[in-house]
Amino acid sequence: MEMVATLRATSEVIIVNWTFQQIGRELLQKDSKDESPVPDRNNYQGEEKNDSNFVSRPEKVGILAAGSVLACCVFLCPCFYKKRRETSDTALTKDQYTMDSASSFEVNSAAEKIPASPYRVPPSPRFSMSPQLSRLGSVHLNMSQVARATRNFSPSLQIGEGGFGTVYKAQLDNGHIVAIKRGKKEQFENLRTEFSSEVELLAKIDHRNLVKLLGYVDQGHERLIITEYVPNGTLREHLDGQRGKILDFNQRLEIAIDVAHGLTYLHLYAEKQIIHRDVKSSNILLTESMRAKVADFGFAKLGPMESDETHISTKVKGTVGYLDPEYMKTYQLTAKSDVYSFGVLLVEIMTGRRPVELKRPVEERVTLRWAFNKYNDRRVTELVDPLMVEVVGADILDKIFGLAIQCAAPIRADRPDMKLVGEQLWAIRADYVRSMRRG
Numbered sequence: 001m002e003m004v005a006t007l008r009a010t011s012e013v014i015i016v017n018w019t020f021q022q023i024g025r026e027l028l029q030k031d032s033k034d035e036s037p038v039p040d041r042n043n044y045q046g047e048e049k050n051d052s053n054f055v056s057r058p059e060k061v062g063i064l065a066a067g068s069v070l071a072c073c074v075f076l077c078p079c080f081y082k083k084r085r086e087t088s089d090t091a092l093t094k095d096q097y098t099m100d101s102a103s104s105f106e107v108n109s110a111a112e113k114i115p116a117s118p119y120r121v122p123p124s125p126r127f128s129m130s131p132q133l134s135r136l137g138s139v140h141l142n143m144s145q146v147a148r149a150t151r152n153f154s155p156s157l158q159i160g161e162g163g164f165g166t167v168y169k170a171q172l173d174n175g176h177i178v179a180i181k182r183g184k185k186e187q188f189e190n191l192r193t194e195f196s197s198e199v200e201l202l203a204k205i206d207h208r209n210l211v212k213l214l215g216y217v218d219q220g221h222e223r224l225i226i227t228e229y230v231p232n233g234t235l236r237e238h239l240d241g242q243r244g245k246i247l248d249f250n251q252r253l254e255i256a257i258d259v260a261h262g263l264t265y266l267h268l269y270a271e272k273q274i275i276h277r278d279v280k281s282s283n284i285l286l287t288e289s290m291r292a293k294v295a296d297f298g299f300a301k302l303g304p305m306e307s308d309e310t311h312i313s314t315k316v317k318g319t320v321g322y323l324d325p326e327y328m329k330t331y332q333l334t335a336k337s338d339v340y341s342f343g344v345l346l347v348e349i350m351t352g353r354r355p356v357e358l359k360r361p362v363e364e365r366v367t368l369r370w371a372f373n374k375y376n377d378r379r380v381t382e383l384v385d386p387l388m389v390e391v392v393g394a395d396i397l398d399k400i401f402g403l404a405i406q407c408a409a410p411i412r413a414d415r416p417d418m419k420l421v422g423e424q425l426w427a428i429r430a431d432y433v434r435s436m437r438r439g
């Protein structure tokens with residue numbers, strides 16, 4: 001495929017753990033010495049070396065993740081080492097797709113260089129929203145109204161739990177159903193950034209593929225974010241078969257297109273560019289008609305402000321397994337980091353597999369790498385989620401996996417932008433519909 005033919009794998013990707021950066025580097029360097037060059041099936045100039053940390057499934061953790069990631073690396077490096085020796089003659093870049101641990105995390109690194117913006121909340125011990133923000137959102141509640149709506153934060157109304165806090169389904173006095181995210185009290189100080197980030201960014205966006213902010217409460221020790229309620233669970237739950245009917249191929253394609261549209265809006269059409277930084281299947285919520293909305297802007301960040309700036313330098317945040325290796329290595333964040341995560345997500349949507357599955361045979365544990373191998377061997381039909389009943393033509397699958405792999409290219413310059421990704425997915429869907437009509 002032409003797009004994939006442009007892939008270049010040239011950077012050495014460094015392990016997640018900055019606290020133990022040096023040790024991690026040494027491990028990886030030792031490991032990577034045994035790596036064979038990795039030509040892609042078309043034109044892959046594989047020199048990429050990557051990190052090798054495994055955990056079983058994505059979950060948000062704090063800075064301690066760095067330590068656990070290193071621990072995983074220490075335990076699992078021998079597996080990689082062995083594997084690489086065993087398969088040194090394969091025509092595949094092992095290291096390119098080894099970004100594999102799966103916890104959300106953040107790491108202190110280079111100083112943040114985001115220019116001041118009228119939307120950013122200045123740090124303050126009491127943490128209050130700017131006057132501008134306090135007028136945003138169409139739902140204005142005080143704490144007693146919130147208590148009524150959530151029946152005093154009744155566990156029976158709890159619909160989820162994340163790094164920021166607990167999410168409740170709530171009914172307002174006017175009958176509207178909303179989701180209320182309540183910040184964890186014990187993380188009061190840590191929440192300041194995440195809360196302000198989420199509120200500021202959500203307040204500025206209005207797109208059918210992005211979860212809408214309706215209001216917020218910042219009172220005493222309460223941090224509450226009120227958003228539209230999206231009733232049909234997360235994409236991950238659907239892929240796991242926890243929500244009844246298994247997603248068919250067309251639904252999966254449409255979900256991918258919706259996510260691409262939501263991200264395109266954030267990157268290109270929002271008042272200021274917004275980089276989500278935590279694109280993953282558990283942050284994609286589905287409506288009853290199976291349309292997708294991107295949620296959870298807790299890690300989102302404004303993109304470069306000046307036209308001559310190519311990136312912002314900032315802490316590494318996100319979920320391991322979906323994290324852009326170039327961002328991890330350089331601390332340089334661009335919209336292409338979301339494109340990388342989207343590539344991982346697209347593989348997940350089509351295969352049903354999480355980015356990292358430790359219970360699999362070693363060569364299948366990193367889903368992206370496994371998919372790349374199959375793609376390279378022209379065996380894409382073996383990648384399709386076995387729960388999906390339809391038979392999809394190899395040509396269509398080839399295009400989808402080719403696009404996903406292009407999105408997850410190790411070098412950001414090789415990744416398409418989200419707008420192009422959406423267009424490509426549309427074209428693939430049109431091909432698919434035509435092929436269905438032909439029977």
Ligand SMILES: Nc1ncnc2c1ncn2[C@@H]1O[C@H](COP(=O)(O)OP(=O)(O)OP(=O)(O)O)[C@@H](O)[C@H]1O
Nearest residue numbers: 060159160161162163164167179227228229230296
């Ligand atoms: N607007 C919403 N409508 C319906 N359900 C929601 C909504 N927002 C969140 N949820 C549910 O609550 C769960 C927790 O959401 P939250 O964004 O707090 O955490 P997360 O994304 O799962 O984890 P983390 O923030 O640690 O990455 C989601 O997985 C989802 O099931």
